[in-house]
Amino acid sequence: MIELTDVRKVFPARRGAAEVVAVDGVSLSVADGEFAGVVGPSGSGKSTLARLVNLLERPTSGRVVVDGQVLTDLDDDGVRQARRTVGMVFQHFNLLDSRTAAGNVEHPLELAGVGRSERRRRVADLLDLVGLGDRHASRPAQLSGGQKQRVAIARALAARPKVLLCDEATSALDPASTTGVLDLLRQVRAELGLTVLLITHEMAVVRAVCDSAVLLDRGRVVDGGPLTEVLTRPHSPLAAQLLPAPAVAGATGDLLRITVTESAPEGRVLRTLAGELGLDVEVVGGSVETVAGHRFGRLLLSVTGDDGRLDAALQRLREGGSLVERAVPGDEPAPMDAHDDPDPAAPDGRVVPHLLDAPEVQR
Amino acid sequence: MNDWDRIAPQLAEATWDTLYMVGVSTLLTVLIGVPLGVLLTITAPGALSPSPLVHRVLGLVVNLGRSLPFIILLVLVAPVTRGIVGTTIGSTATIVPLTIGAVPFLARLVETSLREVGHGKVEATLAMGARRRDVVRTVLLPEALPSLVAGITVTVVALISYSAMAGAIGGGGLGDFAIRYGYQQFRTDITVATVVLLLVVVQALQWAGDRWARRLAHA
Numbered sequence: 001m002i003e004l005t006d007v008r009k010v011f012p013a014r015r016g017a018a019e020v021v022a023v024d025g026v027s028l029s030v031a032d033g034e035f036a037g038v039v040g041p042s043g044s045g046k047s048t049l050a051r052l053v054n055l056l057e058r059p060t061s062g063r064v065v066v067d068g069q070v071l072t073d074l075d076d077d078g079v080r081q082a083r084r085t086v087g088m089v090f091q092h093f094n095l096l097d098s099r100t101a102a103g104n105v106e107h108p109l110e111l112a113g114v115g116r117s118e119r120r121r122r123v124a125d126l127l128d129l130v131g132l133g134d135r136h137a138s139r140p141a142q143l144s145g146g147q148k149q150r151v152a153i154a155r156a157l158a159a160r161p162k163v164l165l166c167d168e169a170t171s172a173l174d175p176a177s178t179t180g181v182l183d184l185l186r187q188v189r190a191e192l193g194l195t196v197l198l199i200t201h202e203m204a205v206v207r208a209v210c211d212s213a214v215l216l217d218r219g220r221v222v223d224g225g226p227l228t229e230v231l232t233r234p235h236s237p238l239a240a241q242l243l244p245a246p247a248v249a250g251a252t253g254d255l256l257r258i259t260v261t262e263s264a265p266e267g268r269v270l271r272t273l274a275g276e277l278g279l280d281v282e283v284v285g286g287s288v289e290t291v292a293g294h295r296f297g298r299l300l301l302s303v304t305g306d307d308g309r310l311d312a313a314l315q316r317l318r319e320g321g322s323l324v325e326r327a328v329p330g331d332e333p334a335p336m337d338a339h340d341d342p343d344p345a346a347p348d349g350r351v352v353p354h355l356l357d358a359p360e361v362q363r
Numbered sequence: 364m365n366d367w368d369r370i371a372p373q374l375a376e377a378t379w380d381t382l383y384m385v386g387v388s389t390l391l392t393v394l395i396g397v398p399l400g401v402l403l404t405i406t407a408p409g410a411l412s413p414s415p416l417v418h419r420v421l422g423l424v425v426n427l428g429r430s431l432p433f434i435i436l437l438v439l440v441a442p443v444t445r446g447i448v449g450t451t452i453g454s455t456a457t458i459v460p461l462t463i464g465a466v467p468f469l470a471r472l473v474e475t476s477l478r479e480v481g482h483g484k485v486e487a488t489l490a491m492g493a494r495r496r497d498v499v500r501t502v503l504l505p506e507a508l509p510s511l512v513a514g515i516t517v518t519v520v521a522l523i524s525y526s527a528m529a530g531a532i533g534g535g536g537l538g539d540f541a542i543r544y545g546y547q548q549f550r551t552d553i554t555v556a557t558v559v560l561l562l563v564v565v566q567a568l569q570w571a572g573d574r575w576a577r578r579l580a581h582a
Contacts, residue, residue: 054490083492094487098505098579107501108491152487159491 001163001195002030002053007062009048009219022048023059024219030212035189035196037206039241040216041336049216050167050199054086055079067162084112087156091168093148095140101127101151102136108158126154129191130184146177153184157192164188166198170205178202182209201336203242207291213238231296232261234323237332244335245286245298247327253280253304256314259323260288260297269322272313279303279310300327370553374540378560380454381536384529385522388461392518396466397511399425400473401499407478411485411495411503428467433525436464437532454535457526465522472514476507509580516572520565527561537561 009023022045030036040046051057052064055071064071067085074082095104102123109119127133130150140148149169156164166185170178186209189196200206206213206227214224215238223230223238231239239259240246247255256273260266274281281303288297303310317324399421405411406418431439437460441451444459480503488502504511530538537557545554 056486056490080492080494083490086490088487088490090483090487092481092483094481094483096484096502096506098508107488110501111488111491111493111497165490 001032001034001067002028002036002197003063003065004028004049004052005063005065007049007052007059007064009045009052009057010060021219023052025062026216026219026221028214028221028224030195030197033189033193033195035186035209035211036198037210037213038197038199038216039201039203039206039213039238042201044216045219046199046201046216047167050088050165050197053163053165053197054083054088084108084159085161086163086165087159087161088165088167089149089152089156089169091171093140093145093152093172095148095151095155097140099139100136101132101138101140101143104140104151105154105158108155112159122158123154126158127151129157129188130154144177145173146180149173149177149181150184153181153188157188162195164194164196166196166200168200169198171200171202178205179208185209203244203335207242207289211292213242215241227291228294228296231291232259232264232323234259234325239298240332241335242291243287243289243296243298244332245300245327246332246334247300247329248285253302254306254310255284255327255329256301256303257286257325257327258297258299258301260295260299261323262295264321264323266297266299268320269317269324272317273301273303273310277306277309277313279305370544373544374553374556374560377535377537377540377557378564381523381526381538381561381564384454384457384461384526384534384536385519388458388465388522388526389515389519391458391462392465392469392522393515395462396469396518397473399466399470400477401503403470403474404477404503405495405499411498425467425470428463429471431464433460433464433528434531436460437529437534452533452535457529457534457536460529461522461525464525465518468521469514469518472517473507473511476510476514477503479510480506509576512572512576512579516569516576519568519572523561523565523568 005027007023007026008021011020011022013019024045026049038046038049048057052059053066055064059072062072066082069082069085071079071082096107099107105123105126106119109122114122123136124133127136130153132147132150132154135143135147140151143151164185169185170181173181182205185196185198188194198205198210210227212224212226213230214221216222223236227242230236231242233239234257245257247257258266258269270281273279281301284300284302286297286299288295288299290296314324314326403418403421403425406414406421408415408418428436440460440463443463444451444456447459448456450456484502484506485498488498493501526534526536527538527541530536530540530542533539537560541554541557544550545557
């Protein structure tokens with residue numbers, strides 16, 4: 001449904017600022033009906049990547065195909081038409097304050113030239129779908145963050161898109177609203193058969209809803225794939241972000257990292273180390289989560305008392321199907337879940353001038 | 364000097380003249396200044412349809428108009444006024460310099476108002492497949508409306524003070540009246556009366572503008 005081939009986006013140098021390669025040769029494929037995530041630290045180019053999918057940013061080079069249509073071959077008019085097959089939801093909702101909830105949902109329908117009575121019917125259906133059937137006349141200022149995002153989702157779905165782009169759609173929401181919005185996204189994906197591309201820096205969001213994900217770093221895809229596959233790959237940087245088990249300096253003894261899956265549970269490793277070899281085993285870090293309905297985990301163990309038999313035992317365990325490795329401090333980056341919201345005061349991350357600050361008004 | 368029964372009707376007429384000049388020039392200023400402000404906004408670098416050349420030329424024209432003292436502008440545009448109205452004296456003739464003086468002023472205020480509209484709203488609308496003129500029509504102008512109304516109110520008040528200044532060169536209205544009767548005939552009571560009238564007009568307009576802007580602001 002979405003096919004990016006070697007897409008690059010370079011922002012030219014301007015007024016002293018050097019040229020920025022925001023997206024550097026990304027190839028990405030999202031299947032029909034897939035819920036795909038794009039994760040990466042702040043400044044890794046993930047928001048630019050989202051804007052390349054509906055050509056809000058034209059790529060410097062590369063090909064963008066959505067629903068079989070080569071968007072990068074279209075002229076401006078064609079791109080405008082094609083954008084209707086892609087709905088978009090933003091971190092700061094971007095609802096119009098001058099319109100009611102219903103008016104906001106109606107906006108894309110007006111632009112598409114849909115007749116008035118048809119618009120009314122569709123708006124009512126959509127607000128019912130997102131659970132705001134009783135808030136037609138509410139202004140955005142009267143709605144909570146979660147409700148605003150529901151209106152924004154209804155608006156994004158108005159033109160019956162096939163793809164939904166979510167750019168940090170839950171990053172400005174509290175945990176309860178986040179859960180509600182994610183449930184809604186899952187529900188509309190299932191009911192409408194949408195393909196969803198979700199940009200986020202929150203790993204909990206990826207674990208909760210995504211089928212697959214890619215990890216972006218400095219404009220490049222460094223890891224990715226279906227989550228059930230990624231999480232069984234021992235040295236996957238994406239798995240390290242999804243289930244962090246960073247080795248910290250100062251731990252005594254030998255550090256081991258176990259990847260836990262349903263087919264490779266941790267029990268066997270622990271039995272071998274503690275029982276067979278008689279080592280002291282401590283869990284010093286890690287996490288175990290349910291992802292896509294399966295149990296996955298990564299655990300960091302500190303073992304002391306190795307008398308030289310440890311490496312051989314690890315080799316035997318690996319041959320038996322256990323995913324266990326030696327770990328050294330600093331061998332994986334710290335989790336990037338730290339909130340990278342630019343500045344809550346300026347919703348778009350830019351300085352907003354005010355009329356009263358204008359010199360003209362001081363006279 | 365108790366000649367107020369003679370002066371009062373003239374004062375009323377002068378007030379009417381002021382309202383007429385300010386009213387018509389406000390209308391013309393909005394008709395020209397708002398599109399100019401829109402153009403200034405959308406041609407800026409990184410805006411909806413960036414065009415450095417148009418932006419710079421318009422900016423230059425607007426700055427020129429804004430930096431010229433109004434009293435100089437009055438004299439400067441006299442030939443233009445004569446060309447359009449046929450005379451440079453009286454309230455109808457004054458509408459021309461008033462409009463020319465206020466258009467750049469309002470254009471800058473409109474630009475400031477439109478810049479306040481978050482880029483995210485523009486982006487969200489473009490993502491719906493909107494044309495650029497749809498963005499101006501359905502996003503920029505409606506979202507900035509409360510602020511635009513505030514800007515127009517400020518412009519109207521400025522126009523009233525400009526119109527009084529135009530009285531100095533025979534422009535008609537309250538300023539003209541204050542100079543001819545109050546200043547030149549040493550009638551301080553008439554000067555005070557015109558000042559009070561101007562104050563009432565300005566206060567009433569400011570109050571109405573504020574009220575309107577507040578009613579439009581839903582945030």
